[in-house]
Amino acid sequence: MQLRDYIIRRLMVLPILILGVSIVVFTLTRVGGSPIGIYLSHEMTPEEVLKIEERFGLDKPVLVQYIQWLKGIVSGDFGWSGVASAPVAEVFPIKLAATLELATAAGLVALFLGITLGTFAGARRNRFPDHLTRIVAVSGASLPQFWFGILLLIIFWAQLGIAPIGRSDATIFASISHPTGLYTIDAILAGSIRALWDAIWHLILPALTLGYGATAIIARMMRSALVEELQQDYVDAARAKGLAEKLVIKRHARRNALVPTITVIGLTFGFLLQGTITIEIIYRWPGIGRWMADSVLRGDQATLMTYVLFTSVLFLLVNLIVDVIYANLDRRVTLGK
Amino acid sequence: MNFKYFIKYLSYGFFAGAIALSPVTVIGQVKNPGLLVHAADDEPTTLDPAQVEPGEGGETIILQVYDRLLDIGPASAALIPSLAVEIPSLSNGGISGDGLTYTFKLRSGVTFHDGTSLTADDVKYSWDRAMEMNLPEGNAGALSDVIASTEIIDDLTFRVNLSEPSASFLNSTVVSMVASVVSQDAVEANGGVKAETPNRFMAGNMVGTGPYKFVVWNRNENLQLEVNESYWGDNAKLDVRIEIGGDPDVRVLGLRAGEFDTIETDPSFIADLEGADGVTIYTGGLLLEPLHIGFNLNIPKGSLPDGDTISEDFFHDPRIRQAFNHAFDYQAFLNGPLAGYGAFNPHYTPIGIFGHDADAPVYSEKNYAEAERLFREAGVWDEGFAVSVITEEGNLFALMCLVLKDSIERLNPNFRINVLAVAESVFDDAHAQNPLEYAMWAKNADPAADPNFYMQAYQHPDGEWGEVHGFANGYRDAAKVGELIDSAATELDPAKRSAIYRELQTILYDDPMWLIGAQEGVVMAHRDWLKGFAMQPLWPRPSLKFSFFDK
Numbered sequence: 001m002q003l004r005d006y007i008i009r010r011l012m013v014l015p016i017l018i019l020g021v022s023i024v025v026f027t028l029t030r031v032g033g034s035p036i037g038i039y040l041s042h043e044m045t046p047e048e049v050l051k052i053e054e055r056f057g058l059d060k061p062v063l064v065q066y067i068q069w070l071k072g073i074v075s076g077d078f079g080w081s082g083v084a085s086a087p088v089a090e091v092f093p094i095k096l097a098a099t100l101e102l103a104t105a106a107g108l109v110a111l112f113l114g115i116t117l118g119t120f121a122g123a124r125r126n127r128f129p130d131h132l133t134r135i136v137a138v139s140g141a142s143l144p145q146f147w148f149g150i151l152l153l154i155i156f157w158a159q160l161g162i163a164p165i166g167r168s169d170a171t172i173f174a175s176i177s178h179p180t181g182l183y184t185i186d187a188i189l190a191g192s193i194r195a196l197w198d199a200i201w202h203l204i205l206p207a208l209t210l211g212y213g214a215t216a217i218i219a220r221m222m223r224s225a226l227v228e229e230l231q232q233d234y235v236d237a238a239r240a241k242g243l244a245e246k247l248v249i250k251r252h253a254r255r256n257a258l259v260p261t262i263t264v265i266g267l268t269f270g271f272l273l274q275g276t277i278t279i280e281i282i283y284r285w286p287g288i289g290r291w292m293a294d295s296v297l298r299g300d301q302a303t304l305m306t307y308v309l310f311t312s313v314l315f316l317l318v319n320l321i322v323d324v325i326y327a328n329l330d331r332r333v334t335l336g337k
Numbered sequence: 338m339n340f341k342y343f344i345k346y347l348s349y350g351f352f353a354g355a356i357a358l359s360p361v362t363v364i365g366q367v368k369n370p371g372l373l374v375h376a377a378d379d380e381p382t383t384l385d386p387a388q389v390e391p392g393e394g395g396e397t398i399i400l401q402v403y404d405r406l407l408d409i410g411p412a413s414a415a416l417i418p419s420l421a422v423e424i425p426s427l428s429n430g431g432i433s434g435d436g437l438t439y440t441f442k443l444r445s446g447v448t449f450h451d452g453t454s455l456t457a458d459d460v461k462y463s464w465d466r467a468m469e470m471n472l473p474e475g476n477a478g479a480l481s482d483v484i485a486s487t488e489i490i491d492d493l494t495f496r497v498n499l500s501e502p503s504a505s506f507l508n509s510t511v512v513s514m515v516a517s518v519v520s521q522d523a524v525e526a527n528g529g530v531k532a533e534t535p536n537r538f539m540a541g542n543m544v545g546t547g548p549y550k551f552v553v554w555n556r557n558e559n560l561q562l563e564v565n566e567s568y569w570g571d572n573a574k575l576d577v578r579i580e581i582g583g584d585p586d587v588r589v590l591g592l593r594a595g596e597f598d599t600i601e602t603d604p605s606f607i608a609d610l611e612g613a614d615g616v617t618i619y620t621g622g623l624l625l626e627p628l629h630i631g632f633n634l635n636i637p638k639g640s641l642p643d644g645d646t647i648s649e650d651f652f653h654d655p656r657i658r659q660a661f662n663h664a665f666d667y668q669a670f671l672n673g674p675l676a677g678y679g680a681f682n683p684h685y686t687p688i689g690i691f692g693h694d695a696d697a698p699v700y701s702e703k704n705y706a707e708a709e710r711l712f713r714e715a716g717v718w719d720e721g722f723a724v725s726v727i728t729e730e731g732n733l734f735a736l737m738c739l740v741l742k743d744s745i746e747r748l749n750p751n752f753r754i755n756v757l758a759v760a761e762s763v764f765d766d767a768h769a770q771n772p773l774e775y776a777m778w779a780k781n782a783d784p785a786a787d788p789n790f791y792m793q794a795y796q797h798p799d800g801e802w803g804e805v806h807g808f809a810n811g812y813r814d815a816a817k818v819g820e821l822i823d824s825a826a827t828e829l830d831p832a833k834r835s836a837i838y839r840e841l842q843t844i845l846y847d848d849p850m851w852l853i854g855a856q857e858g859v860v861m862a863h864r865d866w867l868k869g870f871a872m873q874p875l876w877p878r879p880s881l882k883f884s885f886f887d888k
Contacts, residue, residue, distance in 0.1 A: 284583040
């Protein structure tokens, strides 16, 4: 089968898969309980509850509710978020952008620190710096994020007052437009150094907290890979040529050690996205993690269904892309069989 | 300089600059001058007066941005003029002799935040709008239950005709958030009025006449208000940013750090703030939301949760309801979960509102001897029972239920209380049932400025809860209770009205339909640099008007 035919076939199957996912998402969410609770207040009479059910179409049979939900999705209406007090479709992109920005910043922190520490330790195997780096790495992997986050908050925000909380200074944030929802990018697009500084300044603590755990993983991977590379013949050859040890590591060993590390870095981004829930709650970061946590606790099913559907569809698309890339790269992979 | 050193020095410069530019705390220095930062514990669900639920976070914002005809001042429960220039009374002709017509003279020269002028037409429009929309989550009933019609006499005179005399009309209806005056032009330009349909624009935007203008609401993040420089009264001094939600510990940290000027908290966090530099803990007054446990006298057959052994008519016997009231360890609840901030009010008139009788009998001490006597008389002592109480998890209500469990199970090992602490949405769903499939539930009352609200909602046999709970099945004299409450509602002579409530408080002590754990104390922490701090429990929670503050 030709690659083009394979892609077309997969794309044709995709809507059926998405429909299947939507059925599973809808059913599982409803099994968890009625979606009406989030829209009710404590003192409503049964007649008032009925009116609310009518407003949200919850008085109809479940099958009809499902079809209405699907129709809504097709027309861009994902329902009303009781937690955010706004349409899900309106809030979702804003929250997603905030979370992606935080996860990306944490990824950069983890990348920079992880590779630096890993190289530092690998080049000084079994010496004091290696042990020290191991302690840093192990603590990064084992310290609970909520504890580490609150610790940093107490020191740098509450005690020293040198770090902010939240995503932005409200006044500066309001002074620029937000076409992408990513505050740093929007600040650059607006040409506002003040806004860019504000965005970075607010990112530092949460990104550091979130990135610390991933730093540990990357640093340990980098160290192991570097140690292995430093035992290769080509490294001995470079040393024999009289190349300085720093250059041997920088130009030869580190470059090769990065190959397996990059695989881990890719996987780490998923870990970072998962970790944003705790960080967003602690640092008052208005992202999707905090929104989802509130939605789970308060039973905001419209929001939860959108989120689960979004991640499921994303997963399907990423799988498709990966399959296509594999097929393209490795001709031994047989398409469509 | 090579690239490596350039990067190194650039990094040093970056961090040095970061520290130099960072908001370093200097003890005693006011942070965020010109801005009040209030950390709230929850998100508004709407900013529309016609949609907001009493006691909900949106009321806090509506209080600041909209005005009403009358208001309640910070110092006492007395009414003060607001958009109306005087308080209608029989003596000034504002109230007709039969008590059915109220005439309000409006302030001239008042403008809305959109620049349009306030007239009687706006007031009529605002009230009629809320009644026409009649949203189930809102409080339109506060208007429609008593108002027969509204009239415009002239540009600055507004008249209301009531369906029957109401002693609580001014201090309950007129000051309520649903009676806020909105800009007719703004509403008509943005969706107008549709029956039983929320107005999306008004739910997320505000155009009022109040001391603050609405700026922006960033969901789950913050809500910003700015000073209305054209306000008809004294201008507010500080712009406002309300930080929404987040971890309560972080709010406490933020107050200690001076990042927040006021925070919403509960008594359990007070220990973290006591003795903190620059922090004042305000503990005056009591909230008007008594914490209560309801007894259900209308349980559908076979509907109780597994494990409950009581019969459906268990709470029909007044001795059992009395025994529960006697067995509860009030002091343990007050000194534990409430950290000592609270008091005990008679059934069902909170301390601080008209009609409260300081000499009325009150359940305030655990009395095991009396509880045992009553349980024995009711015939349940030897056999014992198991009964569930449903509540929200992780808050004072759940703790009140645990105190009840401890109190009852200590009294007799054959007694068992199952505390069903569930998520808020699950509780709301269960709580809205009629009939209710639980024998007991725990929550707090909605706040109100007049005793008629509490009596109608929580005691009247045909009232909101009286009907759901089947009070008529249990009162020794349901007709008398109903008649007394109805007569107090229409009695315009304060002395006579007060006497009726006094009698009711005694009757309801002997024939309780609730167990009132306590009337929770007001606990609020703020920075020392905040001037003009005042709380008024009759204002919507957290009972603050930001326009009084300065720093």
